[in-house]
Amino acid sequence: MGKCEQCIIREFNSLKSLTKQELTRISGCKVSKTIKKGEVLFKEGEHINGVYCIRDGICKVSKMSDNGRDQIINLIKKGDIIGERSLVNNEASNLKAIAVNDVQVCFIPKEEILNGLQNNIDFSMDMLKSMANSLKNADNVIVDMAQKTVKQRLAATLLFLHNKFKSNEDGYLDILLTREDIANIIGTATESAIRLLSEFNKKGYIKLKGKQVVVTNPTELQQIAQGF
Amino acid sequence: MGKCEQCIIREFNSLKSLTKQELTRISGCKVSKTIKKGEVLFKEGEHINGVYCIRDGICKVSKMSDNGRDQIINLIKKGDIIGERSLVNNEASNLKAIAVNDVQVCFIPKEEILNGLQNNIDFSMDMLKSMANSLKNADNVIVDMAQKTVKQRLAATLLFLHNKFKSNEDGYLDILLTREDIANIIGTATESAIRLLSEFNKKGYIKLKGKQVVVTNPTELQQIAQGF
DNA sequence: CGATTGCTTGACCCCCATCAATCCTCGTGG
DNA sequence: CCACGAGGATTGATGGGGGTCAAGCAATCG
Numbered sequence: 001m002g003k004c005e006q007c008i009i010r011e012f013n014s015l016k017s018l019t020k021q022e023l024t025r026i027s028g029c030k031v032s033k034t035i036k037k038g039e040v041l042f043k044e045g046e047h048i049n050g051v052y053c054i055r056d057g058i059c060k061v062s063k064m065s066d067n068g069r070d071q072i073i074n075l076i077k078k079g080d081i082i083g084e085r086s087l088v089n090n091e092a093s094n095l096k097a098i099a100v101n102d103v104q105v106c107f108i109p110k111e112e113i114l115n116g117l118q119n120n121i122d123f124s125m126d127m128l129k130s131m132a133n134s135l136k137n138a139d140n141v142i143v144d145m146a147q148k149t150v151k152q153r154l155a156a157t158l159l160f161l162h163n164k165f166k167s168n169e170d171g172y173l174d175i176l177l178t179r180e181d182i183a184n185i186i187g188t189a190t191e192s193a194i195r196l197l198s199e200f201n202k203k204g205y206i207k208l209k210g211k212q213v214v215v216t217n218p219t220e221l222q223q224i225a226q227g228f
Numbered sequence: 229m230g231k232c233e234q235c236i237i238r239e240f241n242s243l244k245s246l247t248k249q250e251l252t253r254i255s256g257c258k259v260s261k262t263i264k265k266g267e268v269l270f271k272e273g274e275h276i277n278g279v280y281c282i283r284d285g286i287c288k289v290s291k292m293s294d295n296g297r298d299q300i301i302n303l304i305k306k307g308d309i310i311g312e313r314s315l316v317n318n319e320a321s322n323l324k325a326i327a328v329n330d331v332q333v334c335f336i337p338k339e340e341i342l343n344g345l346q347n348n349i350d351f352s353m354d355m356l357k358s359m360a361n362s363l364k365n366a367d368n369v370i371v372d373m374a375q376k377t378v379k380q381r382l383a384a385t386l387l388f389l390h391n392k393f394k395s396n397e398d399g400y401l402d403i404l405l406t407r408e409d410i411a412n413i414i415g416t417a418t419e420s421a422i423r424l425l426s427e428f429n430k431k432g433y434i435k436l437k438g439k440q441v442v443v444t445n446p447t448e449l450q451q452i453a454q455g456f
Numbered sequence: 457c458g459a460t461t462g463c464t465t466g467a468c469c470c471c472c473a474t475c476a477a478t479c480c481t482c483g484t485g486g
Numbered sequence: 487c488c489a490c491g492a493g494g495a496t497t498g499a500t501g502g503g504g505g506t507c508a509a510g511c512a513a514t515c516g
Contacts, residue, residue, distance in 0.1 A: 063367055065375040066454040073367050085360040088353075094364055117353065124352050125316075125345065131359040132313040136322055138366035139291055139301050145373035146415025147293040150504065179463065187374025189505055194464060210513095211462090226294040378472070407495065417473050422496060438481095439495085 003027045004106075009055050012079025014126035022116055022123075031107040035059075041097035041105065042083075048093050050109045051083035057103030058165070058175050062096050062184065072185045075100070075164070075175070084127060087113060100175060145187060148227070153186045154196050155224040158206060162215040176211055231255045232334075237283050240307025242354035250344055250351075259335040263287075269325035269333065270311075276321050278337045279311035285331030286393070286403050289323050290412065300413045303328070303392070303403070312355060315341055328403060373415060376455070381414045382424050383452040386434060390443040404439055 004027040010016050018026070032055075035041050041059055042048050054076055061074040061082065073095060076082055086093045087110055116123045144153060165175040177185075183193035197213070200206045205217045205224075215221065232255040238244050246254070260283075263269050269287055270276050282304055289302040289310065301323060304310055314321045315338055344351045372381060393401040405413075411421035425441065428434045433449050435442045443449065 063371050065371045067375055069375055071371040071374050073370060085363055088356045088360040089364075091364075094367065117356070118349055121346055121349075121352075124349075124356065128316045128345070128352065128356060128359065131356065131363060132316040134363055135313055135359060135366065136317075136319075138363065138370065139322065141370050142301060142366065142373055143291050143293045143299040145370060146299050147295055147297055178461095190462090191464080191506080192504055195504090198464080406493095418494090419474080419496080420472055423472095426496080 004030065007055075009053060009079050013053065013081045014084075014123060014130055015053065015081070017122040017126045018116055018120060022112075022120065025115075026108055026112045029109055029112065033105050033107060035099040035103040035105065037099050037101050039099050041099065041103070042093055043096045044094060045092050048083045048086050050107050051081055051087060051113055052097075052105045052107055054078055054080045054082070055104040055106060058100040059097045059103055060100050060177075060181065062098070063094065064096070070096075070184050071187060072181065075161075075185075077165070077174075081130075084113070084131075088117075088127075100177065100181075148225075150186060150188045150192055151196055152225050152227055153188075154182075154193060154200075155205075155221040157182065157185050158200075158213065158215055159218060159221050159225060161213075162218060166215075172212060172214060177213075178211070182213075232258065235283075237281060237307050241281065241309045242312075242351060242358055243281065243309070245350035245354045246344055246348060250340075250348065254336055254340045257337055257340060261333050261335060263327040263331040263333065265327055265329050267327050269327065269331070270321055271324045272322060273320050276311045276314050278335050279309050279315060279341055280325075280333045280335055282306055282308050282310070283332040283334060286328040287325045287331055288328050288405075288409065289325050291323050298324075298412050299415060300409065303389075303413075305393070305402075309358075312341070312359075316345075316355075328405065328409075376453075378414060378416045378420055379424055380453050380455060381416075382410075382421060382428075383433075383449040385410065385413050386428075386441065386443055387446060387449050387453060389441075390446060394443075400440060400442060405441075406439070410441075 004010065004015070004023040005020060010018075010023075015023075035057070041052060044064060056078055058075060058077045059082070060072050061076060062070040062072045065071055076097075082097060083093070117127065144156060148156070161173060161175065161177075165173045167174045179194050179197070180190045182197075183190040186193060197206070197208065200221075201208045203220075205215070205220050207214045207216055232238065232243070232251040233248060238246075238251075243251075263285070269280060272292060284306050286303060286305045287310070288300050289304060290298040290300045293299055304325075310325060311321070345355065372384060376384070389401060389403065389405075393403045395402045407422050407425070408418045410425075411418040414421060425434070425436060428449075429436045431448075433443070433445045433452075435444055
């Protein structure tokens, strides 16, 4: 496999602050994996003992609720790192990660990351910033979940997907989620999500081409998401 | 005011990892404040330029949603620190903090904390752990908000308050929240919260003595929170 | 080419947001 | 000391949002 020192992906995450030396060390012990669509990267309760750096593809990160439904907490893609949290507080993962499409990841053992955190201030500051940002984001999600209607949340989610995953100028996404996935992001029943998607489609805010969802009127969706 | 080196409060948070020297420096430039019940510690959009260490009392930390309702994100008490996030990523606060009862805080300037993060690995690791923990917590809240009914969330919230704020053996809380506050934690209308509180009261899971809410049957509330 | 999985729509009903009226409680000023 | 006003607590009535069950259809796969 390639060498971390030459990997562009790390520019997108905290690993960019590591030194050449550190990267070389990591390069020597990292493990590259391919996870096929639908397969599990790690599951709840598992001890990950390291972090995953996503080189390509998309994973849905979810957590099982008491009522037995999977709530999707996050979608991670190329350049994202996952597993730092369990690593830092030395606990088993409380989340599950499943490949939405074929995914290539590099696994970096715990010791290497801890070593970096202990000896490289820039790296640990980057990690802190990244977590601080995730926390801010989580707060926003909590407020939305608590206060917004399902319709508002769907509009917000479509915009989120549009902004994070749109590939080319025609607005198609790099990601293909099932209706159930979308419902599990919003936190609603699949049928409710479907009905609202159909409504948005009729009104021309989005286009449904098979399973593809294309946002055609972001402005209007923004309005809806904010409650108008 | 007292000296940080001798302050017991810091044992409850990341500041415990600071050296005697660092604490002495901080002691010299910290500012102690008293915030009266209902007053604002800081508000959304404000540049805090430091962190607050709660010495006594309770603050509700909230965020305004698009529809104009305040969502309470967190309740912080003696020993908690707030403001690290905005400090780390150098942004204005996205949250508001209001004193629930009279609160005593120490304000520690940004530079001191940054200095600690730069030079004291133990301190920054503690901060990382603290944030990792908050993130795990936030994930749980997101799942609950997305998947649970208002009744379940109320039961869970009552248990949370019971565990975090119960003072003496008779189950009374150190905290006195209005019905509106409780509703704003759950993310529901005040009337809905009131109705359910009344229902729990009739069934004997809690006791309502004036504004005081006392949990009398945690086991049953646990069952409800999990959906039975 | 069955069979499984995902998508869609209809029907039903309960939860909960909202509006409204009343009661309670406490702090303030006369 | 009491009246009174304001904010909080409570209860009722009502309507819509959204969860759930069920049936039919489309698409994908071994």
